[in-house]
Amino acid sequence: LCFLHFRKKYSFWRELGIPFVPAGFPLGNIQHTSHQMLDLYKELKGKHPIGGVFQFTEPVAMITDPEMIKNVLVRDFRHFYDRGGYADGTHDPLSGHMLNSESDRWRVLRHGSSPIFSTGRLRAFFPEMLRMMDEFRAFLDAKLASEGETVELKGMLGQLTTDISVRFLLGGEGNNLNAPERDLYQAITNGAFILPSLWKQFLMTCYRSVAKKLRLRVYTRELTEAMKHLVAKTIDDRAEGSANACRRINLIDQLLKLPGFEGKGSLTLEEIAGQVFLFVGAYETNSLTTFYCLHELAQRLDLQQRARACVLEALDKHGGITYEAIADMPYLDQCINETLRKNPPSINLIRVTTEDYPVPDSTGVVLPKGLNVVIPVYAIHYDAEYYPDPERFDPDRFAPEASSNRTPYTFLPFGGGPKNCIGYRQGKMHLRTMLAMLLCSYEFSECPKIIQGTRSEKHSVLKLKGNLWLRVRKLHRMG
Numbered sequence: 001l002c003f004l005h006f007r008k009k010y011s012f013w014r015e016l017g018i019p020f021v022p023a024g025f026p027l028g029n030i031q032h033t034s035h036q037m038l039d040l041y042k043e044l045k046g047k048h049p050i051g052g053v054f055q056f057t058e059p060v061a062m063i064t065d066p067e068m069i070k071n072v073l074v075r076d077f078r079h080f081y082d083r084g085g086y087a088d089g090t091h092d093p094l095s096g097h098m099l100n101s102e103s104d105r106w107r108v109l110r111h112g113s114s115p116i117f118s119t120g121r122l123r124a125f126f127p128e129m130l131r132m133m134d135e136f137r138a139f140l141d142a143k144l145a146s147e148g149e150t151v152e153l154k155g156m157l158g159q160l161t162t163d164i165s166v167r168f169l170l171g172g173e174g175n176n177l178n179a180p181e182r183d184l185y186q187a188i189t190n191g192a193f194i195l196p197s198l199w200k201q202f203l204m205t206c207y208r209s210v211a212k213k214l215r216l217r218v219y220t221r222e223l224t225e226a227m228k229h230l231v232a233k234t235i236d237d238r239a240e241g242s243a244n245a246c247r248r249i250n251l252i253d254q255l256l257k258l259p260g261f262e263g264k265g266s267l268t269l270e271e272i273a274g275q276v277f278l279f280v281g282a283y284e285t286n287s288l289t290t291f292y293c294l295h296e297l298a299q300r301l302d303l304q305q306r307a308r309a310c311v312l313e314a315l316d317k318h319g320g321i322t323y324e325a326i327a328d329m330p331y332l333d334q335c336i337n338e339t340l341r342k343n344p345p346s347i348n349l350i351r352v353t354t355e356d357y358p359v360p361d362s363t364g365v366v367l368p369k370g371l372n373v374v375i376p377v378y379a380i381h382y383d384a385e386y387y388p389d390p391e392r393f394d395p396d397r398f399a400p401e402a403s404s405n406r407t408p409y410t411f412l413p414f415g416g417g418p419k420n421c422i423g424y425r426q427g428k429m430h431l432r433t434m435l436a437m438l439l440c441s442y443e444f445s446e447c448p449k450i451i452q453g454t455r456s457e458k459h460s461v462l463k464l465k466g467n468l469w470l471r472v473r474k475l476h477r478m479g
């Protein structure tokens, strides 16, 4: 019976008449490695807008055609409303965050968190961001003076972005470069987007009800308790009269205003902890992108000089580092985009069909409700049809004319449609500020000690194992 059951599952795509890559029991052919996704994409592209693959024994529709990507993300969004992530808010509260939330729950959380990223709030935070960057430069100067020019940058940038996230999202005042809570934030960034063990993934993907009965968890009890403690402490600190109160509206204030689910008056401490966990964890993407960009520019000093000249020109035009100057650095933006093309933190976008979906322009193919859908972002970013010589770092691919000539929906680092990255604008603004202030104070070059970090296989988004070093030379400060 088992044999027949799995044979039936693996014949799904054949029966639907969609080209597919055959898979073996029990792993299927999707794993979370970028190169594997690239191989599957190359095998399926051009045969049909959709190709069939398998995650373990579950069929997954891989979208290979940009027009079809637009349909999934935007035009027919109501058919692809969810991501189908595994969540068990009762026994594993951190898993109930927005990325895994479905239907109305997602809508309420998304709508409720959006004001945090308003233009007014980004502007109001800008002077604080500049202060933090000044502290960071002083920290880096001291390190250069005491330890020499070869610097392990990954860890330092990670601490900086965690610091920014805590201040921006929670209104905290600490300096994470030296803070006592450093271990907690380290645990959050390590724990965010972690993949459970293979057998748990198998049950969570293919036999959800069994996984729920077994009360399988993705996140440890210790991390859950630490997150709850952090949220409770932030709420207490903000209680009227508290000496530590910080008056800037923060993510927790916003979440406390939301109506609760399942008849409760407001969100529970666990539910708020889950959201805070996701938001703080998502911040690491900023430090990795900053590092990658500096790493690419360290190998091409001519491009680095051009990026620095663009920063200095904007500072000159706007009378120093202002919000307007940061928004007016086109070549720096091109460098950021090219970095995100080569290193998209999310190698795939995930959706699930929430209703039967008749595939447009196909001969009666209907994707059934509940089918997993993957958009292979990394593979598309390395498709030579859209990005010739894809391994080359070339920011001019994002010059205005080149961008407008490119096929739409082939650059997707922040996802797309109503479920795109909620931190998109703020992420971009913080990336520009960090890079602009670093480039006008330091020159970055390669050093023999550099270890090209390998991608962590334990996480579903880009995380690197190992230390990452660059040579940093202090310049006469220009901004």
Ligand code: HEM
Residues within 6 Å of the ligand: 098, 099, 110, 278, 279, 280, 282, 283, 285, 286, 289, 340, 344, 345, 346, 349, 350, 412, 413, 414, 415, 416, 417, 418, 419, 420, 421, 422, 423, 424, 426, 427
């Ligand atoms: C370089 C920076 C970043 C990149 C490349 C990035 C990328 C992404 C991607 C690809 C998605 C999935 C979108 C989709 O499914 O269509 C996403 C979702 C999300 N991101 Fe980001 N992100 C970044 C920074 C941030 C930051 C700084 C935050 C928080 C402050 C954040 C919070 C979120 C949240 C909460 C979601 C879920 C949105 C939803 O379900 O509605 N991201 N991000």
